[in-house]
Amino acid sequence: xxxxxxxxxxxxxxxxxxxxxISVGLSLAPLCLLCxxxxxxxxxxxxxxxxxxxxxxxxxxxxxxxxxxxxxxxVLSPVIFFMPPVIAAFCAGIFSKIYSQRxxxxxxxxxxxxxxxxxxxxxxxxxxxITLFRVFVNVLxxxxxxxVDFPQYxxxxxxxxxxxxxxxxxxxxxxxxxxxxxxxxxxxxxCATQPKFSYLTKQFFSIWPLIFLGLGRLxxxxxxxxxxxxxxxxxxxxxxxxxxxxxxxxxxxxTIFPKNKSWIVAMNLAVFYQLILNITSLKMFVLHGSNGRxxxxxxxxxxxxxxxxxxxxxxxxMASVQVGLYLLKCRNFVRDWxxxxxxxxxxxxxxxxFLHLSQVHIDPVSRRMxxxxxxxxxxxxCLTLFICxxxxxxxxxxxxxxxxxxxxxxxWNVIQPAHSSKxxxxxxxxVKRESxxxxxxxxxxxxxxxxxxFLLANIMTGIxxxxxxxxxxxxxxxxxxxxxxxxxxxxxxxxxHARNIVLKFW
Numbered sequence: 436x437x438x439x440x441x442x443x444x445x446x447x448x449x450x451x452x453x454x455x456x457i458s459v460g461l462s463l464a465p466l467c468l469l470c471x472x473x474x475x476x477x478x479x480x481x482x483x484x485x486x487x488x489x490x491x492x493x494x495x496x497x498x499x500x501x502x503x504x505x506x507x508x509x510v511l512s513p514v515i516f517f518m519p520p521v522i523a524a525f526c527a528g529i530f531s532k533i534y535s536q537r538x539x540x541x542x543x544x545x546x547x548x549x550x551x552x553x554x555x556x557x558x559x560x561x562x563x564x565i566t567l568f569r570v571f572v573n574v575l576x577x578x579x580x581x582x583v584d585f586p587q588y589x590x591x592x593x594x595x596x597x598x599x600x601x602x603x604x605x606x607x608x609x610x611x612x613x614x615x616x617x618x619x620x621x622x623x624x625x626c627a628t629q630p631k632f633s634y635l636t637k638q639f640f641s642i643w644p645l646i647f648l649g650l651g652r653l654x655x656x657x658x659x660x661x662x663x664x665x666x667x668x669x670x671x672x673x674x675x676x677x678x679x680x681x682x683x684x685x686x687x688x689x690t691i692f693p694k695n696k697s698w699i700v701a702m703n704l705a706v707f708y709q710l711i712l713n714i715t716s717l718k719m720f721v722l723h724g725s726n727g728r729x730x731x732x733x734x735x736x737x738x739x740x741x742x743x744x745x746x747x748x749x750x751x752x753m754a755s756v757q758v759g760l761y762l763l764k765c766r767n768f769v770r771d772w773x774x775x776x777x778x779x780x781x782x783x784x785x786x787x788x789f790l791h792l793s794q795v796h797i798d799p800v801s802r803r804m805x806x807x808x809x810x811x812x813x814x815x816x817c818l819t820l821f822i823c824x825x826x827x828x829x830x831x832x833x834x835x836x837x838x839x840x841x842x843x844x845x846x847w848n849v850i851q852p853a854h855s856s857k858x859x860x861x862x863x864x865x866v867k868r869e870s871x872x873x874x875x876x877x878x879x880x881x882x883x884x885x886x887x888x889f890l891l892a893n894i895m896t897g898i899x900x901x902x903x904x905x906x907x908x909x910x911x912x913x914x915x916x917x918x919x920x921x922x923x924x925x926x927x928x929x930x931x932h933a934r935n936i937v938l939k940f941w
Contacts, residue, residue, distance in 0.1 A: 451599030608813030672741025747805025
């Protein structure tokens with residue numbers, strides 16, 4: 436077999452892992468974020484000044500936020516279930532030290548501190564959990580697209596062939612979900628303020644970078660005979676095309692239906708698509724082609740997975756639009772966000788129950804078809820991850836209030852409630868604004884150039900694969916390559932952000 440055929444076989448015919456293992460792995464990103472925030476607060480408590488060095492901020496962010504995720508999907512994957520408790524215990528130790536050594540509110544009981552915390556004002560103009568979710572989906576995707584070509588990456592984490600739940604299967608849907616959270620309709624930049632035709636024209640031209648990147652990937656992969664998993668999207672289709680067409684189709688739908696009813700559209704799309712799969716020969720066509728022997732003759736046969744999965748991805752996108760609208764409702768107090776978390780947890784429980792029923796009685800999860808079970812699974816797990824980020828962010832807000840003047844990048848700006856019982860609950864004392872320097876962090880750096888980060892990761896993945904025999908690499912060499920790859924990508928984003936450069940020209 437040629438090197439190309441070996442690599443294609445290496446990433447083909449896989450069956451995925453359990454929902455529990457994926458959930459445990461996803462919990463690492465919020466826990467790493469909590470660890471980073473607590474370390475910065477502890478530093479401020481000891482030195483009475485923030486960590487101001489850009490070099491050390493980058494080093495801290497990379498070591499605490501990126502390295503554990505990289506290790507978790509390579510050498511530490513056999514003990515993945517032990518990693519969250521270990522990190523959580525480390526965070527608990529840091530918090531205990533901060534609480535015992537705090538100089539603010541020493542005479543107050545813990546109950547009173549919690550009561551004041553619930554009355555804390557949060558900046559309604561910025562919801563950091565949305566940024567965190569989008570950035571970490573990008574980071575995890577960037578790690579996986581290269582790591583999957585090395586033997587140290589568990590095969591159960593890679594994309595499944597037909598049915599199953601792999602980590603990378605979730606990543607594809609999560610990317611769609613993350614994009615919809617900040618789409619123009621969610622950010623209130625909808626067609627309500629302009630004619631529908633001009634709005635759709637604007638949306639059409641806004642997707643040209645994705646079309647351009649899709650064509651660029653297509654021509655480059657075919658010209659250098661780069662290995663590819665044909666049953667993933669097809670012969671000519673790729674994920675950039677999926678992102679573009681889902682975005683355009685969603686904009687068209689949202690000019691017809693009210694955006695606050697997008698959950699109804701999402702549900703109908705997913706259910707109707709599943710019905711068509713079950714009661715017609717569409718499922719057999721997607722899986723085996725028009726002749727039942729996996730033919731790739733003709734454009735539709737060649738790209739059937741990519742074309743028909745658009746319906747499922749569109750359903751995920753519309754569901755995320757509804758989630759985004761719910762999240763952007765004005766919530767000024769911590770207690771309002773606690774109520775929102777409870778509602779989202781209830782929704783997640785309902786979705787997981789429905790997922791179980793769907794897998795047992797309708798069809799197992801299939802990323803290849805983006806069927807009903809896949810749509811429900813993606814939305815349920817994305818909401819779970821988002822809830823974790825909100826909870827972690829609230830924990831950091833609570834800890835910041837214990838250490839007056841401390842701050843954490845990409846965390847809620849807060850206004851501390853006055854402690855005097857004579858004053859009304861809503862009276863507040865502004866907390867000192869965080870300096871611009873503190874916002875030079877890896878998360879905000881990637882957030883400013885997310886598409887560039889994803890594109891750079893794809894280019895670097897191709898370069899590494901052309902230069903290295905990945906499937907026969909030793910463990911130490913693999914870890915060095917993956918760390919250098921991620922550090923280079925992060926460093927480029929960090930430098931651009933430090934110089935306030937946003938490479939967006941559309």
